[in-house]
Amino acid sequence: MKITVQKFGGSSLQTEERRDRCAEHVITALRDGYKVVVVVSAIGRNGDPYATDTLLNLVGGSLPNISKKEQDLLMSCGETISSVVFSSLLQSKGISSYAMTGAEAGFRISESYGDARILNIKTENIETVLQTYDVIVVTGFQGETPKGTVATLGRGGSDTSATALGAALKASYVDIFTDVSGIMTADPRIVKSAKSMETATYGEVSNMAYQGAKVIHPRAVEIAMQADVPIRIRSSQEEGFGTLIASSTSAIRGRDLDEKPVSAITQVKDISQLKISHPESQGDIFKIMTEAELSVDFISIHPDFLTFTIPAARREEACKSLQAAGYEVTWTDRCAKVAVVGAGMSGVPGVAAKIVSALNEKNIPIMQSADSHTTIWVLVAESDMLEAVNVLHEAFLAE
Numbered sequence: 348m349k350i351t352v353q354k355f356g357g358s359s360l361q362t363e364e365r366r367d368r369c370a371e372h373v374i375t376a377l378r379d380g381y382k383v384v385v386v387v388s389a390i391g392r393n394g395d396p397y398a399t400d401t402l403l404n405l406v407g408g409s410l411p412n413i414s415k416k417e418q419d420l421l422m423s424c425g426e427t428i429s430s431v432v433f434s435s436l437l438q439s440k441g442i443s444s445y446a447m448t449g450a451e452a453g454f455r456i457s458e459s460y461g462d463a464r465i466l467n468i469k470t471e472n473i474e475t476v477l478q479t480y481d482v483i484v485v486t487g488f489q490g491e492t493p494k495g496t497v498a499t500l501g502r503g504g505s506d507t508s509a510t511a512l513g514a515a516l517k518a519s520y521v522d523i524f525t526d527v528s529g530i531m532t533a534d535p536r537i538v539k540s541a542k543s544m545e546t547a548t549y550g551e552v553s554n555m556a557y558q559g560a561k562v563i564h565p566r567a568v569e570i571a572m573q574a575d576v577p578i579r580i581r582s583s584q585e586e587g588f589g590t591l592i593a594s595s596t597s598a599i600r601g602r603d604l605d606e607k608p609v610s611a612i613t614q615v616k617d618i619s620q621l622k623i624s625h626p627e628s629q630g631d632i633f634k635i636m637t638e639a640e641l642s643v644d645f646i647s648i649h650p651d652f653l654t655f656t657i658p659a660a661r662r663e664e665a666c667k668s669l670q671a672a673g674y675e676v677t678w679t680d681r682c683a684k685v686a687v688v689g690a691g692m693s694g695v696p697g698v699a700a701k702i703v704s705a706l707n708e709k710n711i712p713i714m715q716s717a718d719s720h721t722t723i724w725v726l727v728a729e730s731d732m733l734e735a736v737n738v739l740h741e742a743f744l745a746e
Contacts, residue, residue, distance in 0.1 A: 365584065369583050387486065389422075402421050455469065523567075524583035529590035532740065542744070546593070612685065612687055614684065639664065711727055
């Protein structure tokens with residue numbers, strides 16, 4: 348049995364016309380000899396009747412007046428409605444289709460309501476149903492806890508549901524259908540010359556997702572990477588196979604890596620930089636941040652000071668916690684992180700020098716920097732972010 352998993356997001360399912368186009372992708376896969384497991388998000392976006400945010404607005408929006416368990420029970424309704432609606436559409440086209448909840452599909456997840464983790468997937472029910480039906484439409488984003496209650500995987504959880512099913516079922520592909528034709532070399536709203544990437548590695552795409560690219564959730568990429576299941580990022584409204592994400596750089600790109608060590612430029616704004624002068628115990632500082640559930644980034648350690656970044660929305664909270672412990676804290680708001688990502692940069696000299704040179708030429712100060720073997724980050728003023736992204740895209744990815 349050849350299986351492919353197809354995930355359709357909320358905007359792809361927003362209208363009857365869009366749902367029809369998604370159904371065509373299912374029909375194409377069936378013609379190619381696959382059994383298809385479809386994973387769906389809630390229909391539409393905030394304001395549409397059954398979108399997740401719309402459902403939350405019924406109970407107080409971002410500050411609901413119900414428990415997290417009840418909140419998950421409510422939010423799971425959007426995907427349940429979506430699965431039945433899409434399965435009904437497929438049946439109207441003569442396709443044998445069967446809708447399933449996450450629990451029926453075998454998702455056993457932790458009891459961390461609102462941000463659960465997948466414990467395991469029992470695929471026996473799906474495999475049995477696929478003996479009779481050609482398509483199963485599964486609710487993304489949700490599963491069953493050990494106590495038998497409904498919990499959700501957090502925002503972006505339908506991507507995670509799709510790749511986890513792909514791994515468990517040993518699918519040939521996991522197709523993530525979105526509003527774009529693939530992963531771009533930069534945000535096309537910022538860089539007009541941004542291009543679609545034909546191929547990318549799991550590591551590159553995971554780094555891009557963590558550094559601001561919104562096409563796929565990084566947890567979903569990591570699951571696919573562990574199982575070595577290829578992902579394709581595709582447009583739900585167009586033909587074509589979009590961007591192929593796979594494991595081996597040499598297998599999917601060959602010598603191109605020697606010519607283009609950088610694959611993409613990404614950015615994250617709304618960042619604050621904190622500087623703690625004369626820290627007696629740097630370990631205590633991180634303990635304070637951990638106890639406040641504050642995730643820090645861009646850490647620079649010096650004998651006389653410690654510098655790191657946090658989301659701007661939590662800067663005041665972080666400063667109060669540190670000052671209450673007796674630390675001297677200064678900060679800079681309105682910062683942005685720009686990342687240069689590429690699996691081919693590992694061991695290639697001159698990438699960092701080119702970044703510094705390109706930004707210096709445009710008089711864009713670098714406030715802080717960090718690197719790994721596949722990514723180099725620079726912290727700049729938010730007012731310089733747009734120019735910095737364009738300058739670095741031109742330096743590394745211009746034709």
